[in-house]
Amino acid sequence: MRKSWWKESVVYQIYPRSFKDSNGDGVGDLRGIIQKLDYLKELGIDVVWLCPVYKSPNDDNGYDISDYRDIMDEFGTLVDWQELLDGMHQRGIKLIMDLVVNHSSDEHPWFVEARKSKDNPYRDYYIWHPGKNGQEPNNWASAFSGSAWQYDETTGEYYMHIFTKKQPDLNWENPKLRAEVYDLMKYWLDKGVDGFRMDVINMISKVPGFPDVPARNTDRFQSDFRYTMNGPHLLEFFEEMKREVLSNYDILTVGETPAVTPKHAIDFTNEETGALSMVFQFQHMDIDADLSTGTSRSTIKPWSLLELKQITTRWQKEMENKGWNSIYLMNHDQPRSVSRFGNDKEYRNESAKMLATFTLMLQGTPYIYQGEEIGMTNVVFETINDYRDVETLNLYRELVEEKGVDAQALLKVLNAKSRDNARTPLQWDDSENAGFTSGTPWIKVNPNYKSINVQNALADPNSIFYYYKKLIQLRKQNPVAVYGSYDLLLGNDEKVYAFTRTFENDRLLVLLNFTGDHAAFELPETTSFSSAELLIGNYDTASAENIRTLTLRPYEALVYRLH
Numbered sequence: 001m002r003k004s005w006w007k008e009s010v011v012y013q014i015y016p017r018s019f020k021d022s023n024g025d026g027v028g029d030l031r032g033i034i035q036k037l038d039y040l041k042e043l044g045i046d047v048v049w050l051c052p053v054y055k056s057p058n059d060d061n062g063y064d065i066s067d068y069r070d071i072m073d074e075f076g077t078l079v080d081w082q083e084l085l086d087g088m089h090q091r092g093i094k095l096i097m098d099l100v101v102n103h104s105s106d107e108h109p110w111f112v113e114a115r116k117s118k119d120n121p122y123r124d125y126y127i128w129h130p131g132k133n134g135q136e137p138n139n140w141a142s143a144f145s146g147s148a149w150q151y152d153e154t155t156g157e158y159y160m161h162i163f164t165k166k167q168p169d170l171n172w173e174n175p176k177l178r179a180e181v182y183d184l185m186k187y188w189l190d191k192g193v194d195g196f197r198m199d200v201i202n203m204i205s206k207v208p209g210f211p212d213v214p215a216r217n218t219d220r221f222q223s224d225f226r227y228t229m230n231g232p233h234l235l236e237f238f239e240e241m242k243r244e245v246l247s248n249y250d251i252l253t254v255g256e257t258p259a260v261t262p263k264h265a266i267d268f269t270n271e272e273t274g275a276l277s278m279v280f281q282f283q284h285m286d287i288d289a290d291l292s293t294g295t296s297r298s299t300i301k302p303w304s305l306l307e308l309k310q311i312t313t314r315w316q317k318e319m320e321n322k323g324w325n326s327i328y329l330m331n332h333d334q335p336r337s338v339s340r341f342g343n344d345k346e347y348r349n350e351s352a353k354m355l356a357t358f359t360l361m362l363q364g365t366p367y368i369y370q371g372e373e374i375g376m377t378n379v380v381f382e383t384i385n386d387y388r389d390v391e392t393l394n395l396y397r398e399l400v401e402e403k404g405v406d407a408q409a410l411l412k413v414l415n416a417k418s419r420d421n422a423r424t425p426l427q428w429d430d431s432e433n434a435g436f437t438s439g440t441p442w443i444k445v446n447p448n449y450k451s452i453n454v455q456n457a458l459a460d461p462n463s464i465f466y467y468y469k470k471l472i473q474l475r476k477q478n479p480v481a482v483y484g485s486y487d488l489l490l491g492n493d494e495k496v497y498a499f500t501r502t503f504e505n506d507r508l509l510v511l512l513n514f515t516g517d518h519a520a521f522e523l524p525e526t527t528s529f530s531s532a533e534l535l536i537g538n539y540d541t542a543s544a545e546n547i548r549t550l551t552l553r554p555y556e557a558l559v560y561r562l563h
């Protein structure tokens, strides 16, 4: 396996709208991030992934871009952006930008032109289709409710939008459009950015003919993305992008790729034949959803550790030596990891550290989402009016207002699943609005900021923050934590997740109790070692000496070096 800086890096994700507001308008901005660069340096991360900061009408908080080469007014200017990049580079931190090119904003000049007439030179930058019997061309649902097609009066045709109707899909079949995308990528790379996170990049090739998806129920529009992802030209587009752009730079590229198998991921990330460094897969993001009755976001069910083990092990083993994983438990689209996979009440501290150990000790590049390093939790909004996310608001309208689903029942699901859980402001201190803004925040602050905040974390040597810091250093000092192969132990244990990492003559043993109970276990005879040295643990006092038969305390995490 080739060594590379992006395999050894730890990435920190910033959602700029909610990170830090520098001018009191209630919206986080670039100068706010500049103020906090030393905080990121202290944590020890290597790379920042910055969610979109380009000009945008903000129908989907920056994922609807109207100018790919300039900065959103609310966030600042290109001059601020340059200062941010320089400030990062001075501190040895790299910057990857979000590349959102499956779709643009409907206010992008390309779309403004495209919708003018059928023979406009920009018409083919987007995907147009006549209606079928006076209705939408097919039964595809948008990921954000309703049809994936919008009728456009001027020319009497529909355009495709997998996300909101203000996010028309770009037509990658058009070589002119592809050349434009490569150009804008070079524009940012030549300014010195260190890579891209590529939004839903496996959606750029759709299955031709746009056939109806099989109906699972009587709904007019079906949430089934089989024909909008991993289409027949995807690998060609990747190859071309690699040839035209990526291969000329030493960068980190991570594709956001829902609904991929390890086979796809290997095609995309293989060192010789793939185009990308790594991808985000989503299998583990569905373990608490009931996909037979709805989507990941509209349903909730208890998840099982056995399933998490099975999914994680599948990705760890199948990608080994063939591709490269990225490891994450949350991002700006997902609930808070400690609330979802740990216990955000009596064991918040222990379980957040246990989950950190899990994330940092797997094979792959780990991603930490802002606030995760201090154990921020889901927020409980009691009314739909507190939510801001377009996906959440559309879902509420569709289910409650159109289909008559019980509002309280849906609010319960949203409390657990809404993307806004990740988007409440970062809690800096215990002053008003958590020190995020001196004005009125664009979305409510989680009321637990009085105790859960950065200031408290920095003042407490036992905080989740310092535990992350230690784990990050551990990963840097031990190549086995980066490159070591993964092997699962105790595959049937419903409480304890145990695995080893092996690289050359070095071996680590990782023991994680995923429950609030005491969990006893016995390592299999085949795990041979004569002594074990504790590298890190999330309880103050050490465990028993004999680690072969151990009882882990609630959410206990231990990492040993085996000799």
Ligand code: ISL
Pocket: 060, 063, 064, 100, 143, 163, 199, 200, 225, 256, 258, 259, 332, 333
């Ligand atoms: O479509 C999905 C599953 O089939 C979604 O889970 C999808 O993966 C996800 O919504 C894509 O997210 C990304 O693109 C969106 C944007 O709203 C998100 O914030 C972004 O991360 C549209 O750009």
Ligand code: CA
Pocket: 021, 022, 023, 024, 025, 026, 027, 028, 029, 074
């Ligand atoms: Ca601001």
